[in-house]
Amino acid sequence: MRAAGKLPALPSDEEIALALSQSVAESDTVHKEPSPTGLITMRPPADDVAKRQAAMEKAANTKPVLTRVFQVLIAIFYPIVLLVLAIRLVTSSLFLWVEYHRPGFPVDSFGFTTDDRMTYGSYTVDYLLNLAQPRYLADLVDPFGKPIFLAGEVSHMADVKTVIVMAFMAGLALAIVMVIGMMYLARRSFGGIRRALFAGSIATLALIIGIGVFAATGWERFFTDFHEIFFTDGTWTFYTDDTLIRLFPSQFWTDSGIFIGAFVLIVASLTLAFTWPTKDRRQAVTAGRHPGRRSA
Structure with a gap:
């Protein structure tokens, strides 16, 4: 029989633990190549991109309902407020003084x-x-103690006062709404005030030109129709020697109509000129809607 050789020594527990730790460290330092498809990103279709851009543009250009409401109200109220302002200027002692002292006014x-x-x-x-x-x-008398105004004249002036006060109160209320609307548009809509006044000035010019043509082609008819709208028949006609006719002859009302028409026409024309949508103003509005963009 052949004698058996010496068996190799088995590794100790410490040697086994050291070998395992070295194996784990080598696995951590192994370089991994990135997957060829890992860098590929999915790009949405061109149609989807176009739709999204269109939706974003539409959302940017869409105005809130209240913005449109205020713009329409300002455009509608502007001619009314301007007309009431002109009437207020006529109903003043200054206008009386100018009329009574101007050359050519009938004595x-x-x-x-x-x-x-x-x-x-x-x-x-x-x-x-x-x-x-x-x-x-009614209590106003001349140096001889005779009443200046007859009872019919006083009654008519009371009717005139009612109409004037209602017109002034309405004009004031509309002006307040316009101011509130302008304050809102100044914060929420870049160029909104300008567009509203531009539309209002166009409406005013069309209105005043139409009224002016009607009045110029038949002043007596226009004057009569105006009184028939606001006053009862028979309460606004007087004799030539009555005080109201002596203080306010036909020439006074003609001059008043010319002043009101000219005032409204001039102010509306200036408003139109200062709010006209020029190229620079359109670019400014565009820049205001898209702050991140700049005009070339």
């Missing part, structure tokens, strides 16, 4: 001097603007 054939007209005419205008009762005019 009173029944004896009123210019000072008399200024005195009694100012009382009439003041009555339209104050809170006094009709006796404010």
Whole structure:
């Protein structure tokens, strides 16, 4: 029999643990090549991109409902407020003074001097603007103690006062709405005020030109129709020697109509000029809608 050889020594527990730790360390340092498909990203179809861009543009250009409402209201109210303002300028002592002292204004054939007209005419205008009762005019007498105004004249001026006060209150209310709308548009809509006033000025010019043509082609008819709308028949016609006719002859009303029309026409034309959508203003509006973009 052959003697058996010596068996190799088995590794100790410490040697086994050391070999395992070295194997784990080598596996951590192994370099892995990136997958060829890992860098590929999915690009959406061109149609989807176009739809998204169109939706974004539409959302940027869409105005809130309240913005459109205020723009429409300002455009509608502008001619009314401007007309009421012109009427307010006519119902003033300053306008009376200019009228009574201008060359060519007809004198009173029944004896009123210019000072008399200024005195009694100012009382009439003041009555339209104050809170006094009709006796404010009814108690007015001349140096001989005779009433300046007849009962029918006082009654008519009371009717005129009602119309004037309603017109001024309505104009004030509309002006307040316009101011509120402008404050809102100034914060929410770049160029919104300009567009609203531009539309309002166009409407005003069309309105005043139409009224002007109608009045110029038949002033007496226009004057009569105006009174028939606001006053009862028979309450607004007087004799030539009545005080109201002597203070406010036909020439006064003709001049008043010309002043109101000219004032509204000039102010509306200036508004149109200053709000005209020029190229620079359109670019400014575009830049305001898209702050990240700049015009080339």
